[in-house]
Amino acid sequence: MKQFIDQLGTVHVFENTPKRIVSLVPSQTELLYDLGLEDQIAGITKFCFHPFHFKSTKTIVGGTKQVKLDKIIALQPDIIIANKEENTLEIVKELERICPVWVTDIVTIEDNLKMIEDFGLIFNKRTNAQKWIDKIVFAWEDFKIFIENKPTFKVAYFIWANPYMVAGGGTFINELLKLNHFENIYDNNPKYEGRYPEIVFQKMRIQGDPEILFLSSEPFPFKDEHAFELGRHTHHAKTIFVDGEMFSWYGTRLLKAFEYFKLLHSKL
Template identity: 70%
Template structure:
């Protein structure tokens, strides 16, 4: 009788303890998620977030990635590729039996997210500002029980950000156009991470009143955008020097510079490398 009573008490305590381990978090779209334990099988459909998960020490938990997840390099041979960011192979994802799928509001479509929710929980990030980036890292720290690593990354990023702001504080603000696509020509506008990093670098976006990623006509650049400097990104469209020559016909006196798109558009841990890249970029201007 005594044993049975104590066993029942132990069972109650165990249940209480289990509930305390429950993870209750809202993603950056405000969707609340409840996990009984930290997810063990992760599929990431966002290249920059795949890199972050790796840097947080979660390599063994990642079971699926996109074909655009190029960092770390060895993942392309050790992880299952389940498609791209806009088109995914649902059956491949289902067979991997994930506990969670990591998506992003901009990188992945609403239709993809809704379909994936039929398979398992989908965590969606929404990164516009650097503060959003800090929150994402903290969220991952709680979600995947790697709080110490997440805090270390946020501390490193906070220090690097402060250092870069000190570096940039006396730089004159210049008007800039940041090209992301050709045929048609498209640039980064407002309400996106690229624009935030342009502002951080003391560049006034020439097209920040035309929406998020407006299509523009290069023959009208001087009258519509009037940039003092033009950046041609390496992604999503891989601009080359020849593309710069084409644009230069319409803005002959404006410097045109090829830039690493990962440094301007990848969030997560990549931002740490971006600050050093930006310093080198400014020294060449």
């Protein structure tokens, strides 16, 4: 009998190491795979793109906001992996009737490292988890040196259009923006509270007048026309299409993100 506490403070007790996993979070599916748990992963979402072959080898149980309960029940999972931001409280409560639902809550890099450590303990993959933690911490320290003397830019990070929505404060995206010396004009903006506020893009000049507009590759497929429309309402801000996975995915993806950020700075 082993007891663990997830990042929402919920206590979980397992008689044995969980052997059948359903993951409702794309980035955490990738993490589970990287920890050597491919054979234990039974179900994933339709948005779990990495690793690619899971689409044909694992059962798709729906999306992150809507799941197919019958499919999950049929998989007889020992544990379901969810996330406070990706999945709704209603889904979590419903799934708790099937088996323990482990909910992560990632805002900082430290939160991310704690998640990896937790998975290592729960699934008896401590050595693999520590290797990933060590690699991420080393890359993080290296990036801090890289970014130390880089200038600060005022930015807006767009995640959606029609209506336009941005990453605000209290998000993992915002933490990575700050790490990169990008000052998010919607971080702690009193007019636009919340993690992903809908904004009046025509007022960007008076909202903070960003120097750079980031258009994320997910969850919305931004196009050139969006860049043009947004750019018209700034004082000549530079518009850059960015890989949303590098800014928003938790887990092992962060290791690749540090190298991606270095390349991004070379374009500024």
